[in-house]
Amino acid sequence: MADSSARRVLLAGASGTIGRAAARALVDAGHHVTCVLRESASAREAAMALEGDGCAVHFADLGDTAALAERFAGSEAQVVMSCIASRSGSPRDSKRVDHDANLALLEAAEAAGADHFILLSAICVQRPKLAFQHEKLRFEARLKQSPLAQTIVRPTAFFKSLSGQVERVRAGKPFLIFGDGELTACKPISDRDLGRFLALCVTDPNKRDAILPIGGPGPAISLKEQGTMLCELAGREPAFKSVPPRMFTLASRVLGLGAPFAEWFAEKSEYARIAHYYATESMLVLDPDSGEYSDRATPEFGEDTLRAHYERLLAQGR
Template sequence: MKQGDARKVLLAGASGTIGRAAARALIGAGHEVTCVLRDSASGREAAEALRDNGCAVRFAALSDAAALDAVFAEAAPQAVMSCIASRSGSPRDARAVDHDANLALLEAAERSGSAEHFILLSAICVQRPRLAFQHEKLRFEARLVESPLAHTIVRPTAFFKSLSGQVKRVRAGKPFLIFGDGELTRCKPISDDDLGRFLALCVTDPDKRGQILPIGGPGPAISLKEQGAMLCELAGREPAFKSVPPGMFTLALRVLSLGAPFSEWFAEKAEYARIAHYYATESMLVLDPASGTYSAEATPEFGTETLREHYARLLGAPL
């Protein structure tokens, strides 16, 4: 990047793994980065590492318009990047984070007078929205597209972290859990650092403005069964699988939905069952709206880090 291309960037969500990777990439690209964090134990812990990396840190709740305006006035960012996302996916959290918090950040950016570009980390699964957090993400995306600020919406496929939940299980000699025959879904997972670098490119690449950008890591697209076979091989074990029928989540959803109108607890548990069924049956690839099928070929690839390398690091195994 040329020296004149350096931007002042305000980053929200820098306490998460993707946000931290984005911060590293932005600093590495020569940008001046201010991270806005909640004044909490986790926020203060994240702040130390971010400062060590070269970022400025300011504490403000995104729901506090006055505090947020003060952060914008001090940082004077030209670009705003949001890596925030609800953690539970419950309807209440999704509304509060995926929509309301992002909206507060966007409105502060619009008031600031300095910001001209808003970069949003979204998710590829919003192509076929059936879950509360997907609808809230889309509701904010629609508002962002209508903003006077330029926008870039990045929709990544699966993350390495989301595909690493069974490492300990396989290491302990237990079978790898699959849904159905393990070939119901496919994805092109992308590493934190590769996604961080892609997000950083969006700051200065004019071709990425005004765009909704699906992005995956290096291919080929991989099924759940192939993930399990790879993990077992790297652990020095013969592949062993245990099949879980996706229909069990549908049954749980039906039972929990009976109490959902009367209890927030039942409503949240019903949503979790809906989430589990969705990820057990839907691929994280670009969806062809004409055919209604997912396309590995149409899913862009970026970066160099592979899932195999990630698994090998976690297991301490040679490639």
């Protein structure tokens, strides 16, 4: 007997780790999943894995309106889920991906008669200071005007983004912190748990026409606490080296002097601004009344913990 809750989902961004996790979760939930990938060698490799998971896979440039219309017609999608995001965060790439590509998907979905658009956004758009945040918000504003039902998911930090110092600690080097290491905190969520949460958005009526911040199992953890945990799991006494966040501000200003003359300087200046933002802003829900980030107000979901993730990474290197 067919599952009456099964829906036809068109998924964009399935070649990334979160998109891949969402694809698996959607298939596990019984949905019919069509993944649209941009043509590349890495996408071809991802396509084989996605097909092995039970997804249909097609290739199309998200800026090609005709190609997108063809994919929608072939999939008869009822739901569109977008997990695409700028990889660099540069102004040009952010406009092309975070806004323009999502807009093309939305317009194709509207034309094809889909009824629900699920967007993977980011919790940092609460306090927008960067190009990619403004582009995400610009698309969110357009999405809210759509006749389609909308679900905007704003996750906190990902395990992957907190794993860059594993090899450094394993090699005996100090864990890098900004300031005293207590400037920021987050409730990181694993790809698997976020994928499951995104899949729930397809059928849960309470997740329609909603903006949903989401983190992993709490409590919130500071950068210094991450470093302490990682060092102890590696069998070392915690050791830290502090980096002043203001160095990124200085770098951004210096590089910005060349921005009017070359795109390279504009991009590098933005990268420095991004680094300063993540060094000084928490990835938690922002309390509109107090203007402070709130551990308590940040919803939690899932089972995977950062500690278990670090343990797995350390074990892989032994």
